[in-house]
Amino acid sequence: MGRFGEGGFIMYDVVVIGCGPGGYAAAIRASQLGGKVAIVEGSDIGGTCVNRGCIPSKIWLRAAYVLNMVRSGNEFGIQATVNNIDFQLIKNRKDGVAGDICMGMEALLGANGVELIRGHGVVKNPQEVSVDGKIMATEKIILSTGSSQDIPDISGIKDAVITTDEIMEMSQAPASVLIWGDAGTIDVEMATLLNTFGCKVHLATTHSRILTMEDHDTSQRLGQAFREQGIEVLTRMTLTSVKKSKKGFKAGCPAKKIIPLK
Ligand SMILES: Cc1cc2nc3c(=O)[nH]c(=O)nc-3n(C[C@H](O)[C@H](O)[C@H](O)COP(=O)(O)OP(=O)(O)OC[C@H]3O[C@@H](n4cnc5c(N)ncnc54)[C@H](O)[C@@H]3O)c2cc1C
Numbered sequence: 263m264g265r266f267g268e269g270g271f272i273m274y275d276v277v278v279i280g281c282g283p284g285g286y287a288a289a290i291r292a293s294q295l296g297g298k299v300a301i302v303e304g305s306d307i308g309g310t311c312v313n314r315g316c317i318p319s320k321i322w323l324r325a326a327y328v329l330n331m332v333r334s335g336n337e338f339g340i341q342a343t344v345n346n347i348d349f350q351l352i353k354n355r356k357d358g359v360a361g362d363i364c365m366g367m368e369a370l371l372g373a374n375g376v377e378l379i380r381g382h383g384v385v386k387n388p389q390e391v392s393v394d395g396k397i398m399a400t401e402k403i404i405l406s407t408g409s410s411q412d413i414p415d416i417s418g419i420k421d422a423v424i425t426t427d428e429i430m431e432m433s434q435a436p437a438s439v440l441i442w443g444d445a446g447t448i449d450v451e452m453a454t455l456l457n458t459f460g461c462k463v464h465l466a467t468t469h470s471r472i473l474t475m476e477d478h479d480t481s482q483r484l485g486q487a488f489r490e491q492g493i494e495v496l497t498r499m500t501l502t503s504v505k506k507s508k509k510g511f512k513a514g515c516p517a518k519k520i521i522p523l524k
Pocket residue numbers: 279280281282283284285302303304305306307308309310311312314315316317319381382383384406407408409426448
């Protein structure tokens with residue numbers, strides 16, 4: 263549809279800001295419904311999901327799965343040993359898969375008539391988006407800019423904390439970690455993969471069980487499996503401080519204990 267506004271510039275029906283899974287799907291749907299649509303992306307197409315989240319974590323988890331299979335091969339009559347773990351190769355595979363998905367997304371945007379505009383989008387007013395200083399006029403704006411990481415305000419935590427971004431780019435597993443939060447799906451995934459790659463994992467939550475979005479049976483069975491695999495599961499746990507120690511850090515959790523982290 264698109265038409266020219268005052269001064270001859272293109273008037274879009276919809277400008278979408280952010281090309282993660284949310285924005286990408288919204289832009290394609292709006293275009294399929296007959297709109298003149300542009301999508302603005304300031305970083306990599308695919309957003310968190312493709313570049314730092316769902317896809318990278320599944321590549322790492324797949325590598326962890328293969329590692330577990332090789333280690334347990336004897337149970338199946340397959341004798342094999344793990345000689346080396348090539349972290350760089352795992353990351354190359356992750357980047358390759360993410361790159362392929364980004365290319366596919368870009369092709370699908372084009373095939374559906376969505377204009378991809380690279381740059382940082384700023385909403386000037388309900389009918390104008392500025393992209394690196396260039397003004398786009400539009401009837402509607404869809405904000406799909408995702409979310410940012412929130413590091414809790416706990417004394418000493420800033421020096422010690424790593425996020426999933428660092429885990430997805432790790433060149434070796436840390437010696438030990440405390441995964442502290444709601445013990446939801448992503449925490450549980452990180453616990454699984456770090457533990458498989460040789461890290462001592464303490465999975466702690468303020469809740470009375472892990473995976474509170476799932477039923478009790480699932481929490482209990484996974485908690486049991488984690489304990490058998492050497493993951494320490496700590497519930498009803500509050501993290502109050504993080505202090506430097508000789509070897510690394512000490513996480514303070516009153517009523518329980520100090521967790522040493524190397
Ligand atoms: C480790 C990890 C694992 C995950 N695993 C899963 C999973 O297995 N399954 C699942 O469903 N979800 C998973 N998620 C969550 C999933 O990644 C997010 O829910 C999803 O990416 C949100 O999509 P979105 O489009 O809302 O935002 P995002 O994916 O964050 O995309 C927002 C985009 O907007 C862009 N942007 C922001 N501001 C501007 C601006 N001003 N101008 C231009 N561009 C801008 C950003 O660069 C980004 O590309 C995981 C997340 C993490 C961190």
